[in-house]
Amino acid sequence: MRIDGRNRSALMLTAALALWAVTIGDAAAQSLGDVARLEAERRNQQAQADKVYTNEDLDEVAAPDAQVPAPTEAPAAAPSITKPNGVSIQENPGKGTLNINAPEAASNRDEKYWRKRSRDMRENLAKARANIAAAERRLAALDAGAQTPATARERETITTTLKQLRSEEVMRNQDMAQLKTFAAGQKVPPAWLELE
Numbered sequence: 628m629r630i631d632g633r634n635r636s637a638l639m640l641t642a643a644l645a646l647w648a649v650t651i652g653d654a655a656a657q658s659l660g661d662v663a664r665l666e667a668e669r670r671n672q673q674a675q676a677d678k679v680y681t682n683e684d685l686d687e688v689a690a691p692d693a694q695v696p697a698p699t700e701a702p703a704a705a706p707s708i709t710k711p712n713g714v715s716i717q718e719n720p721g722k723g724t725l726n727i728n729a730p731e732a733a734s735n736r737d738e739k740y741w742r743k744r745s746r747d748m749r750e751n752l753a754k755a756r757a758n759i760a761a762a763e764r765r766l767a768a769l770d771a772g773a774q775t776p777a778t779a780r781e782r783e784t785i786t787t788t789l790k791q792l793r794s795e796e797v798m799r800n801q802d803m804a805q806l807k808t809f810a811a812g813q814k815v816p817p818a819w820l821e822l823e
Contacts (some may be wrong), residue, residue, distance in 0.1 A: 739817040741810060748806060752799040755792060762789045 707717045717726045762785055769782045811822055 734814075736813065738819050741815050745806065745820040748799065748803050750795070752803060757794045757801050759789065759792045759796060762792060 707715060715728045717728075717805045718724075719726060766782065766785050766789065769785070771779055772778060807820060810817075
């Protein structure tokens with residue numbers, strides 16, 4: 628059998644790929660075996676280090692020979708600390724806990740906040756609608772004018788922009804609806820959401 632240059636290149640490439648596959652396979656098998664061995668060692672060490680304590684283990688602790696007499700004094704009043712910001716901290720020594728009482732947070736969302744937020748959203752919606760109207764006018768002007776390759780490219784660009792602007796308008800309307808829902812939940816008077 629005679630091997631020409633083209634067949635020789637294909638044969639060498641096939642041999643190189645086969646050698647590479649065998650090398651990678653052996654390396655992967657070794658590393659996978661190493662990983663499995665290391666994981667088994669880790670589990671054995673963890674099993675030896677972890678000890679589960681049960682009630683029986685606790686009972687093995689030496690019980691005191693004499694009963695501890697009950698305290699004759701009443702427990703001292705729980706210390707209480709009141710911070711300048713109105714937070715009071717009271718310790719319960721019997722339970723070993725702290726009771727933290729904070730005053731209700733003051734809302735900084737007053738009438739000015741709601742009116743500004745509503746106005747900003749309405750302005751954004753008005754801008755989106757104005758941009759849609761301008762794009763539609765330009766598209767109508769292009770349709771009425773001469774049909775050239777430049778006109779076709781501009782029409783395509785404006786059509787894409789118009790789709791984006793309409794998506795933005797939908798998003799702005801959803802934002803307004805969410806604001807009204809949120810404000811209703813916060814018991815904000817509807818008049819605060821209207822423009823002055």
